[in-house]
Every structure is written in structure tokens, then in C-alpha cells.
Amino acid sequence: MDHRLKTLDHDWDLIIIGGGITGAGIFRLASQAGWSVLLVDQSDFSYGTSSRSSKMVHGGLRYLRNLQFNVTYESVRERERLVRDAKYLVTPLKFIFPLYEEYHTSQYKIGLSLSIYDLFAHKYAHGKISKDEVFRLNPALRKLGFRQSFYYYDALVDDARLVYRNIQEGINYGGTAINYTKVEKLLTTSSGSVCGVILRDNSSINSNQTQEVLADVVVNATGPWVDEIRKQLGVNPIIRKLRGSHLIFSLVKFPISNGFSIIHPDDRRSLFIIPWEGNTLIGTTDLDHSSNYENRAPEPFCTEQETSYLMRAANHFFPSYGLTEEDILATFSGIRPVINTGKSDPSKESRAHIILEENSLITITGGKLTTYYKMAKEVLLRIRARLKKDITQDLFNRPALDPLEERNVSAISKNEKNILLGRYGNQADQILINSDHKELEMIPGTNYLWAEVRWVVKNEQIIHLDDLLLRRLRIGLLTPQGGIGIFNRLKPIMMNELGWNEDKWTFEKRRYQNIWNSCYYLQLPQ
Numbered sequence: 425m426d427h428r429l430k431t432l433d434h435d436w437d438l439i440i441i442g443g444g445i446t447g448a449g450i451f452r453l454a455s456q457a458g459w460s461v462l463l464v465d466q467s468d469f470s471y472g473t474s475s476r477s478s479k480m481v482h483g484g485l486r487y488l489r490n491l492q493f494n495v496t497y498e499s500v501r502e503r504e505r506l507v508r509d510a511k512y513l514v515t516p517l518k519f520i521f522p523l524y525e526e527y528h529t530s531q532y533k534i535g536l537s538l539s540i541y542d543l544f545a546h547k548y549a550h551g552k553i554s555k556d557e558v559f560r561l562n563p564a565l566r567k568l569g570f571r572q573s574f575y576y577y578d579a580l581v582d583d584a585r586l587v588y589r590n591i592q593e594g595i596n597y598g599g600t601a602i603n604y605t606k607v608e609k610l611l612t613t614s615s616g617s618v619c620g621v622i623l624r625d626n627s628s629i630n631s632n633q634t635q636e637v638l639a640d641v642v643v644n645a646t647g648p649w650v651d652e653i654r655k656q657l658g659v660n661p662i663i664r665k666l667r668g669s670h671l672i673f674s675l676v677k678f679p680i681s682n683g684f685s686i687i688h689p690d691d692r693r694s695l696f697i698i699p700w701e702g703n704t705l706i707g708t709t710d711l712d713h714s715s716n717y718e719n720r721a722p723e724p725f726c727t728e729q730e731t732s733y734l735m736r737a738a739n740h741f742f743p744s745y746g747l748t749e750e751d752i753l754a755t756f757s758g759i760r761p762v763i764n765t766g767k768s769d770p771s772k773e774s775r776a777h778i779i780l781e782e783n784s785l786i787t788i789t790g791g792k793l794t795t796y797y798k799m800a801k802e803v804l805l806r807i808r809a810r811l812k813k814d815i816t817q818d819l820f821n822r823p824a825l826d827p828l829e830e831r832n833v834s835a836i837s838k839n840e841k842n843i844l845l846g847r848y849g850n851q852a853d854q855i856l857i858n859s860d861h862k863e864l865e866m867i868p869g870t871n872y873l874w875a876e877v878r879w880v881v882k883n884e885q886i887i888h889l890d891d892l893l894l895r896r897l898r899i900g901l902l903t904p905q906g907g908i909g910i911f912n913r914l915k916p917i918m919m920n921e922l923g924w925n926e927d928k929w930t931f932e933k934r935r936y937q938n939i940w941n942s943c944y945y946l947q948l949p950q
Contacts, residue, residue, distance in 0.1 A: 428602060428625050429635040436462045437811055439621055439639040441607050441653060444474035445583070445793050447645035448590035449800035455599030457804065457815055462637065463591065463599065466606035466626050468891045470587040473647050474793065475895045476724065476758025478668065478708050479700050481506050481514050481794045482578035483544065484775065485685065486694040488537045495775050499794045500544040506794070507579050512846030513589065514581045517698065519683040520558060521576065522741075525569040527687055538576050550576035561681045564744045578683070580700060583793055584895040585847045588884060593849065603627075604887050608634060610642070610656050610785065617784040618642050618657075627887050641807045644787040647761040648713075657783050664764035664773060667717075669726035669757040670707035671734050672901055677751040678704040678742070688733070689740045693771060697738070701902055702871055703753060706734050710771045713759050723943040726755035731946060754901045754944050763790045779806060836864055836873070843871060848879075855879045867910060869903040877914065881921045889918070889936040894944070906940035 438454050440447045443465030451463040465471065483500035484492070506514040521538075523529060538550040553575045559565060591601050604627040611620035620638035625631040644653045651661040684697040697706045709730045717727075726734075731749065738747050762773045777791030777799050786807060791799050808815050836844075836856070844852040856864070859875035867874060880886065880896045893900035899907040907914075911933065918924050924932070 428605070428627060429623060429633055432462060432600070432602070432623065432635055432637050436460045436637065436639040437813070438462070438641050438643065438807070439464070439637065440643045440645055441465075441621070442645035442647060442649075443469035443587070443591065443601065443603060444472055444645065444647050445470070445587050445590070445796040446647065446788055446791070446799055447643075448474075448587045448594070449796040450643060450645060450788075450803050451599055451601060452590040452594040452597070453800050453804055455594040455597035457813070458598070459811065459813060461594070461599040462639070463594070463601040464605040464607065464621075464623060465603050468603050468887065468895055469591055469601070469885070470584040470895050472649070473758045473761065474587050475584040476668075476756050477583045477793045478670065478696065479580060479583060479705060480517075480578055480696070480698065481581045483541055483794070484792070485537065485541055485576070485578075486771075487775065488540060489694075490772050490774075492774055492776070493540075496541070497544045498798060499775075499792065500541060502795050502798055503579055504545050504547075505797070506581075510581075510586065510589075510846070512842045513586060514579050515846075516577050517580050517683045519576050519578060519685050519696075520553065520562070521574040521685045522558065522565065523571045523573065524566075525571055526689065527692075529687075531572055534574055538574060541576060550574060564679075564742050565684075566741050566743055576685075580698065581793075582701070582847070582898065584898070586793075588896065589847070589849055592851070592884075601885075603885050603891075607653065610653070611636060611638065612783065619784070640811055642785055643803060643807070644785055645789075645803075647789060648759040650761065650787050650789045654780075654782065654785070654787060657785065659782055662763055662778070662780075663789065664762045664770070665713035666760040666762050666770050666773070667711045667713040667724060667757055668708035668760060669724075669730040669734070669755065670705055671726070671731065671738070671752050672700075672754045672756075673704045673706075673738075673747065673751055674753055675699065675703050678738070678745060678747060680704055684741070686737060686741055688737050690733075690736065695734075695737055697741070701898055702869070703902055706738050709733060710760075712770055721942045722939060724757035724759055725943040725947060726757050728947045730757075731755065749946055752946060753904065754906070754940075755946065756901060756944055761789045761791075779803065781806070784810075840871070840873070844873075844876075847876070851879075851883075867899065867903075870897075870899055872897050872899065874913070878917055878921065881917055886922065889932040890939050892918075893936065894939075900936075900940055900944060906937065906944065908937070 437459040438461045440450050440463045454461045481503050483503055484496050487496045542548050542550050553573050558573045606624045606626045607621045608624045609622040610618050613619050623635045625633045644650050648665045651663050686695050688695055763778055767773050775792050780787040788803050855875050863874040884896050886892050893907050
């Protein structure tokens with residue numbers, strides 16, 4: 425039997441299918457509660473939606489237009505909790521909302537929406553900002569037709585790191601998490617109740633080992649793909665897959681000093697432009713994700729039409745930059761797990777979450793990254809009676825991420841230390857203690873230390889090159905050609921820490937470049 429599955433051969437209190445943010449949140453809380461917990465994902469952790477979000481922890485200001493007050497309230501409250509408890513990983517960002525004559529939007533309505541937004545957060549952090557101040561901070565912003573501008577606050581996050589922080593802390597509490605492990609089949613009792621899973625090792629093309637694993641409760645937290653698990657029970661699908669695509673530019677090509685909430689000039693959809701990880705990101709689209717599309721590439725990708733749509737908005741609001749497709753560093757697309765209510769406009773579908781119990785299988789889906797902790801709490805409360813285990817309210821009063829301690833580290837700057845604390849929590853000092861001095865330097869074009877690369881490769885279940893470059897670290901999104909410029913220095917790290925030989929490195933490099941070219945860069949016309 426394959427060594428990756430041997431240790432899983434015993435009964436569990438809880439098996440969680442899906443290593444995105446929702447599954448990771450459930451895993452951390454259940455492990456913290458002292459339960460015997462197994463988390464599996466058929467690909468890498470955060471491979472799906474949770475590494476391809478809009479990189480914001482936000483209340484969803486646009487949801488107020490759709491009268492989704494409950495979703496907005498829930499999201500704003502969770503945003504405030506994450507800003508407080510995930511310090512340095514979730515960071516506040518000031519947004520400018522410029523109003524133009526073409527919007528035909530009442531300043532009163534905008535001001536009222538922002539007041540409600542802050543009221544939900546129990547704070548006052550919005551208002552009008554003078555024309556002089558707006559253009560002093562952002563001289564390239566379009567002046568033609570400008571009427572007024574407001575400001576408000578949301579927050580930024582590295583979504584994939586938030587996922588792995590939850591997973592790592594769950595492991596620290598005694599849970600077991602394993603990536604590239606596919607649920608081949610649900611196991612059921614004679615009465616039809618789900619009681620476990622058949623797992624298959626998915627870590628290499630040569631692996632075909634399987635293992636039956638039993639559990640008191642199985643949770644389906646696979647986001648947009650929950651119906652693929654649920655169909656084994658013969659139930660009707662509930663998910664409408666919606667694609668959101670984004671473009672990333674170098675901050676040199678597209679400099680901004682704060683976030684922007686904008687309205688697309690063609691269809692009046694809400695978009696955003698934000699500074700993220702030293703670059704500029706614009707998004708997002710909101711389109712139905714068809715099965716025909718999925719057959720065209722190994723992962724979701726930004727289509728030529730979506731690129732043109734986002735470029736149109738960028739150049740409309742910042743015309744003097746003269747942005748072209750050659751200025752795009754990378755693109756990425758994610759699939760939203762939205763509950764299908766049949767609305768003609770995808771953007772008007774609710775972002776509320778849902779919990780189902782079918783043949784003892786618990787399914788959690790919908791929602792958004794910002795509300796993952798609340799969703800995880802609701803799942804634990806739903807299943808605690810079945811496990812006959814008590815949960816004290818104190819568990820839910822603890823922060824989603826442990827408070828970060830201050831440390832005196834002279835080898836790097838205070839800002840660099842804070843970034844490490846945000847990404848790795850209490851493991852940050854171990855990265856520094858176990859690093860060669862030469863590795864305490866930044867990778868060009870990023871705010872990553874070479875020491876992080878070695879730590880991640882050695883300690884964070886890296887199976888493929890894209891696990892490292894697209895998820896644990898975001899080098900493939902932030903540097904030209906997906907990070908090819910660092911390959912010479914990266915190669916010996918991968919070979920030494922993972923035992924790769926020359927053939928394995930060559931295979932992984934080609935595999936990664938194929939993924940990046942087809943799914944994280946510009947699509948050629950069909």
C-alpha cells in the first residue's frame with residue numbers, strides 16, 4: 425500500500441473532503457476541539473476557488489444594491505474579525521469610489537450605502553474626499569466627467585496563505601491533512617447512510633493505490649464541485665458555477681496608491697482595482713462557467729473576451745497609462761460556488777451559504793472567503809450531537825488565527841518580520857533560525873525571502889512545482905513569465921529538499937510552464 429495512505433487506516437470522528445478555505449476552517453476548529461479529523465483534497469490545498477479569489481476580505485458593498493443585507497452584514501462582521509485576528513495577513517485597505525456624470529448615481533444613495541456598511545461594522549470609516557486630494561494621490565485617474573468621490577475601507581489577503589495557515593494550525597492541534605488524495609467513492613451502511621470514503625492516491629500519474637477509511641461524519645466542502653460528490657446519492661444539483669477572472673500588472677506600469685471601486689463603462693458592473701503583493705490587480709468578471717469551457721485547459725483561465733473587458737475598464741479610468749496586453753504580468757480565474765436560483769443576471773445571485781444533510785453526508789457550500797469561519801462554526805454545531813462531543817462556547821470565542829507574537833529579529837526589517845508572521849504565524853521564527861544568511865534576501869520582483877522557499881518546499885506538502893509557485897508562494901503571478909528567471913536558483917532547492925533528479929525537475933518545469941501558459945497568461949484567439 426502507498427505510504428501516503430497507510431497512516432489513514434483507522435476510524436475518524438470526521439472526514440472533510442475539500443482543502444479550500446471552508447474545509448480548512450472546519451479542519452482547524454474541529455482539531456482544536458480535540459476531534460479526530462482527516463482533511464483530504466484531490467489536488468493541492470487551495471487549488472480551486474480559494475487560491476483564485478479577488479484577494480479581498482470584504483463585506484460586499486455591491487450586495488447592498490441587490491438588497492442582500494444579511495450577506496453584507498455577515499461579511500462585514502467577519503471582515504472585522506479577520507483584520508483583528510489575522511494581523512499582517514489580512515490588512516486594511518482604503519478604497520476610493522469616484523463618481524462620474526455617466527454613472528447617473530445619486531451621491532445620497534452612495535453615502536447611505538457606505539453608512540450602512542460601516543454601521544454593520546460598528547465603526548465610522550467613510551466619507552467624501554476632495555477632488556484635489558483624489559488627484560493628488562492618483563494624478564492619472566480620469567478627470568473627464570468627474571463629479572465627486574467617496575472613501576471607505578475593506579481589506580486585502582493572500583487567500584492561499586490564509587488557507588494554509590488554518591491547515592497548519594489544525595495540524596498543530598493534532599489533525600491530519602493530506603493533499604492529492606481523491607475521494608473515489610462514498611461508503612454507506614446497509615441503510616444508505618454515508619459512513620466513510622474510498623481514497624485514491626493522486627500524487628503521481630503512476631499511483632493507483634486506494635484505501636477505505638471510516639468516519640462518524642463526512643463533510644463535503646468541495647465548493648463549486650459539491651454536486652460531483654452529491655450525485656453519488658442521487659440528489660439534484662444545486663450549484664451554479666460562476667467564473668471570475670483577473671489581470672495583474674506591474675506597479676511600475678500601473679501605479680496606484682490605494683484601492684478603487686469602479687463601475688464598468690459598458691455594463692455598469694462593479695469592479696475593483698487594488699494594489700496586491702507589490703503589483704496592481706483588476707477584477708472581476710462574473711460569467712457562467714460552461715462545461716465546454718472546462719475542456720479547453722487543465723484549469724480555469726481568463727478568456728480573450730474577459731481580458732478585453734477588464735482592459736477596457738483599466739484604460740477608461742486610467743487613460744494616460746496607455747496599458748496594453750503586453751503590460752499584463754499574469755491572469756487568473758476562479759469558480760464561485762453560488763447556489764443556483766435561476767436569475768438571468770449571474771451577478772444578482774446571492775452569495776449566501778447553505779448546509780445540507782443528505783444520507784448523513786453534510787454538505788457546506790456557497791458563501792465567500794470572508795465568511796469561512798462563520799460557516800465552519802455552523803458545521804461544527806450541526807454535527808456535534810452526532811459525534812456526542814461537547815463544544816464549549818469558548819472555542820468559538822478564540823481567534824480564527826492565533827494572535828501573533830512580537831519577536832526581535834535583527835537580520836530582517838520590521839516590515840519583513842511582520843509579513844512572515846502573517847504568512848506563517850508562530851513558525852516564522854523557525855524559518856529564520858533554520859535559514860542561511862544568504863537566503864534572507866528578497867526574490868526579485870516579490871516580497872518573498874529565499875528562506876521562505878526552502879521552508880515551504882521542506883514543510884508544506886509540495887508535490888508539484890505549481891504548488892510552490894502558484895499557491896504557497898505567488899511568485900508565478902508576480903514575476904515575468906511565471907518566475908522563470910529564478911529557476912536556476914530554485915532547481916537545487918527542489919532537488920535537495922524533495923529528492924528530485926534531473927528528469928523529475930525537467931518534467932515538473934515543463935508541466936508548470938504548460939499550466940502557466942495556458943491558464944495564467946493571455947489566451948490566444950481561437
